[in-house]
Amino acid sequence: MFSNTLLRWYAENRRELPWRDTHDPYLIWLSEVILQQTRIQQGWTYWERFVQRWPTVEELAAASEDEVLRLWQGLGYYSRARNLHAAAKQIVQMGGFPRTYEGIRSLKGVGDYTAAAIASFAFGLPHAVVDGNVYRVLSRHFGIDTPINTTEGKKLFTALANELLPADQPAAFNQAMMDFGAIQCTPQSPRCVLCPLTTTCDALRTGRIDLLPVKEKKLTIKTRHFAYLYIRYNGTTAFHRRSAGDIWQGLWEPLLFESDAPAAATAMLHDFIHRSGVEGTLTLLKSQVKHVLTHRILLADFYLWEVPSPPSLPPTYEWLPESSLDDHAKPRLVEILLETLSENERPLQLP
Numbered sequence: 433m434f435s436n437t438l439l440r441w442y443a444e445n446r447r448e449l450p451w452r453d454t455h456d457p458y459l460i461w462l463s464e465v466i467l468q469q470t471r472i473q474q475g476w477t478y479w480e481r482f483v484q485r486w487p488t489v490e491e492l493a494a495a496s497e498d499e500v501l502r503l504w505q506g507l508g509y510y511s512r513a514r515n516l517h518a519a520a521k522q523i524v525q526m527g528g529f530p531r532t533y534e535g536i537r538s539l540k541g542v543g544d545y546t547a548a549a550i551a552s553f554a555f556g557l558p559h560a561v562v563d564g565n566v567y568r569v570l571s572r573h574f575g576i577d578t579p580i581n582t583t584e585g586k587k588l589f590t591a592l593a594n595e596l597l598p599a600d601q602p603a604a605f606n607q608a609m610m611d612f613g614a615i616q617c618t619p620q621s622p623r624c625v626l627c628p629l630t631t632t633c634d635a636l637r638t639g640r641i642d643l644l645p646v647k648e649k650k651l652t653i654k655t656r657h658f659a660y661l662y663i664r665y666n667g668t669t670a671f672h673r674r675s676a677g678d679i680w681q682g683l684w685e686p687l688l689f690e691s692d693a694p695a696a697a698t699a700m701l702h703d704f705i706h707r708s709g710v711e712g713t714l715t716l717l718k719s720q721v722k723h724v725l726t727h728r729i730l731l732a733d734f735y736l737w738e739v740p741s742p743p744s745l746p747p748t749y750e751w752l753p754e755s756s757l758d759d760h761a762k763p764r765l766v767e768i769l770l771e772t773l774s775e776n777e778r779p780l781q782l783p
């Protein structure tokens with residue numbers, strides 16, 4: 433019922449797009465690459481420019497990369513243009529456009545979705561496309577809350593889309609799914625009142641239209657560069673307790689210089705030493721120690737600075753007896769620093 437209803441809807445509501453009036457795999461492939469991360473109206477203009485400039489894949493392959501990039505200018509994501517050019521050369525070397533899903537999938541920059549689209553649109557092969565529109569339509573209609581950006585979700589939705597795909601109408605079904613998601617079952621304010629699938633839509637029945645599809649939130653992994661300066665003065669060292677709002681709240685650490693740039697933290701450390709006016713011996717204890725947290729990667733350099741007189745410390749830092757450090761809770765990364773203090777490392781000349 434789902435597939436037949438969708439095909440009937442498509443027959444009455446399909447979008448008229450120039451690359452749908454051809455079975456030429458080159459023209460279809462070109463449209464698919466251009467429309468990645470691009471609105472149809474903008475992509476349409478670029479598609480026409482490319483077709484006019486290079487009507488065949490052989491002509492595109494013979495162009496220089498600079499020519500392709502210049503015509504692509506304004507679309508962004510320039511790796512698409514480079515992959516397009518490289519794949520055109522592949523196709524020429526193959527002796528023509530591959531006519532199987534696997535062959536199409538082997539082209540530079542072509543993923544599962546693009547391969548399925550070309551295979552079905554150009555050659556009538558029964559491979560279902562699965563993109564954002566398809567995820568949304570299937571998750572809402574069948575009430576599936578498996579996150580779409582997980583391995584399990586991708587496998588589940590791909591299997592379901594292929595199960596629903598009519599073997600004799602793969603191109604029409606794939607285009608119907610995409611158009612239905614773009615026109616009818618939209619991300620915001622879908623046209624549920626006029627939807628032909630209202631009687632079978634699980635999300636509408638259960639009031640979960642705005643909750644589906646589900647996308648698992650991915651943690652952004654950030655790399656932070658630390659330079660720790662362990663100052664040793666007359667049996668004491670400078671430590672402070674980390675404040676709220678960051679990692680290791682309430683734990684103790686030596687003087688810290690931090691930056692998002694690899695060398696900047698160390699430069700800040702050296703600048704602090706110079707501005708202090710205190711002569712001392714600086715030793716690199718350990719370099720680029722990697723410490724992985726749930727959502728952070730820390731890369732730390734450990735320095736020992738032995739001084740004859742105490743430098744002025746930044747606010748929040750205080751002098752603690754070295755013998756008392758075991759009484760203070762510290763992050764594992766700082767414990768690693770302390771474990772290296774007895775190691776023999778080379779002295780560094782102050783810049």
